[in-house]
Amino acid sequence: MSTGAEGAPAGAPSSPDRPRTDGDTVAPLIQFQDVSKTFGQGPDAVSALRGVTLDIQAGDIFAIIGGSGAGKSTLVRMINALESATAGHIVIEGTDITTLSERELRQVRSRMGMIFQQFNLMRSRHVYGNIAYPLKIAKWPKDKQKARVTELLNFVGLLDKAWSYPDQLSGGQKQRVGIARALATNPSILLADESTSALDPETTEDVLRLLQRVNSELGVTVVVITHEMDVVRSIANRVAVLDRGRLIEVGSVYEVFSRPQADTTRKFVESALRDRPDGVDVERLKQRHQGRLVLVDVTNDDRIGRVLAHRARVSDLEFDFVFGGITSLHDGSFGKITLELVGSPDSVDRTVADLRAVTVVEDVA
Ligand SMILES: Nc1ncnc2c1ncn2[C@@H]1O[C@H](COP(=O)(O)OP(=O)(O)OP(=O)(O)O)[C@@H](O)[C@H]1O
Ligand SMILES: [Mg+2]
Structure with a gap:
């Protein structure tokens, strides 16, 4: 389990370069500074995020929980600039991304991988082709692509499935391909939006163990959105709770679980633990x-x-x-x-x- 700032092992293959400040304190890898997001205008406007301030440290497995429509996906999509902020600043690896051009944003995005609930694999390409795709886009030479894809297939335990098509794989295997593809270009951040919601409990466990290895062995910071408190309990070291666009609680998983402050958090925790008799x-x-x-x-x-x-x-x-x-x-x-x-x-x-x-x-x- 990672322990925040000290979480990633030194010298791990894709260990992020941590922005250092004076002394021993480490600047957060991802910072939200009073970030708001409104979709639409006038009477139809929807406030998806309201004044969110949040730090994610390099090496964290950071979970975001909250009810449907709370703003979780919006928040994560803002980390890789798929959504822009209406107000506030988002600082990643020391760079304020809210002021960047589209070209500069592409550079920031290349430092991040994302995985999805429905895997989003290309059905017409075999496993190898899916994993190689981002390398092709990044114009890696063929021999380097081959070496990298083989390394990734090995890491996710799918060497024997290189020439299978997504339809021939189980849900858990598809998500392993999704993870390999997301890691292809050596990102320092992996974003996972409900990445286990479509899986049965046993397969979920396998995928969570893999995400944990991505964090501990490769030094990748992982941000997971989930509505399953068990996911938080099993892999995250820190957790943030969103409620109707507001950040209502953030802390170590132990702090938030053992002493939930807000009613919404308390209900989440109690529903997961089922330790209070109804x-x-x-x-x-x-x-x-x-x-x-x-x-x-x-x-x-x-x-x-x-x-x-x-x-x-x-x-x-x-x-x-x-x-x-x-x-x-x-x-x-x-x-x-x-x-x-x-x-x-x-x-x-x-x-x-x-x-x-x-x-x-x-x-x-
Ligand atoms: N592109 C969009 N246009 C208009 N409204 C949007 C858009 N994307 C999100 N919203 C609205 O913003 C709010 C937050 O949505 P978001 O998808 O971030 O919630 P969520 O916490 O991920 O929910 P869920 O658990 O259901 O996935 C919702 O009210 C949603 O309807
Ligand atoms: Mg969502």
Whole structure:
């Protein structure tokens, strides 16, 4: 897993040249500075992005989440200048791309690859031809094209499929071809718009592992749009949440998952983790358990366990874990657990008070 600024290994084949500032701080690879985007004009105008300020560091696997129409695709399409900003600045590798000519933008775009939900492969060309296409456009000599395509086929594990056509491939294989094609010209940034949404869970896992290798072995910064929190959990180190064009939350995946600030984020996280009992669950739990039901936030520490063990030792308290789960990320664990507390009213109250001293506790009602 990459760790932001220090993520990309030194000397990796396509490791981006990181713009350095004085001292040890590294300038972000991609910066959005108060960026807005409006489509159309007058009464039909749609504000797709509103005042978004955001940094993506070299080496990040940066996830963007948000509901339908939140502005995710627009944001990513602005990174490779497929959409222009209505206001604000987008700075990439130290260059403000909002002021560049179309010719200069082509240069910026050549440093980026993109993959898509529907793969966007050319059906009339075999795998080799699809991967070689961007090299042909960039006027690479034939022998260099061949060496590069072979290297990429090897990297994505499709050497034996070079002469197959897209229609002869599985979804996961098609996305591997998409990734190889996107990497052909050695970009420093890979943009992935819902790149696993059309895949089953097992294939998704394979593609995510590949994206992780693109990041760790090739030093490529990866920006993934997804509506699947599991994708965020499994590969990203940082995440931004968009809601109706606004950036409502950004941080490390652990920060955002364990302490979501905005309601929209909280709902996203809860829907992915399913650790908070919903109405039906609560009814079922109440039928099954006669004790007091409380929902506790579990984080990295063991104080909850110690409180429960202590109260059970010094009073008539008994407890059980009846719902929920704990999720583990590379920088910590968190989740919500519903507890059933059984005992005299006094010892149950004391237990809840002691738990409240160490974590967030809600009564399940
Ligand atoms: N070319 C366009 N012309 C007019 N409106 C557009 C255009 N592209 C996007 N929009 C509008 O901008 C808003 C943001 O769209 P965007 O495609 O960025 O959302 P999204 O978060 O990617 O959604 P989804 O999850 O459904 O893909 C939406 O209201 C959309 O209708
Ligand atoms: Mg989209």
